[in-house]
């Protein structure tokens with residue numbers, strides 16, 4: 001392991017020397033630019049964009065009569081369907097977990113305070129919309145768990161609003 005990291009460092013030094021990378025006019029960036037928490041919002045936005053693109057492509061094959069069975073058939077017959085569906089599901093999880101982490105981070109660092117109050121309010125609305133799209137996508141699968149989730153959603157709405 002140590003040997004490997006030594007070799008990687010030597011390769012890195014070799015590339016920097018041969019390509020003259022240390023002579024390029026690189027601009028130094030603040031430390032905050034290289035932390036994960038700074039990129040959380042961008043990660044959520046990127047996964048949202050991919051969800052939109054892959055979701056539209058999946059919609060081309062969506063069968064509202066029997067979605068779960070059609071998906072199973074497509075997974076076996078179309079080679080591109082698996083990466084499309086899998087990446088859609090992974091992006092959905094990244095978006096929801098990322099949004100929760102992003103909100104927690106902003107709460108803990110006090111980013112809801114002046115002058116960012118409006119950003120916080122927009123964030124709350126974006127968070128609600130993200131949850132709704134997640135619920136929509138979840139129920140679009142149309143399997144037994146999705147039907148149960150819809151029933152819970154209906155129960156929740158009718159008990160909250162009468």
Ligand code: HEM
Pocket residue numbers: 037038039040041042044045048099102103106111112116119120122123124126127130
């Ligand atoms: C759900 C979709 C969301 C997307 C796509 C999104 C996107 C972003 C992006 C790209 C930034 C700038 C970079 C960063 O600080 O990470 C940001 C900042 C911010 N977001 Fe979000 N956000 C979302 C949800 C939320 C939620 C749920 C909240 C809080 C309730 C929130 C509150 C904020 C605040 C206060 C900032 C400013 C942070 C700072 O300047 O330190 N956002 N958002």
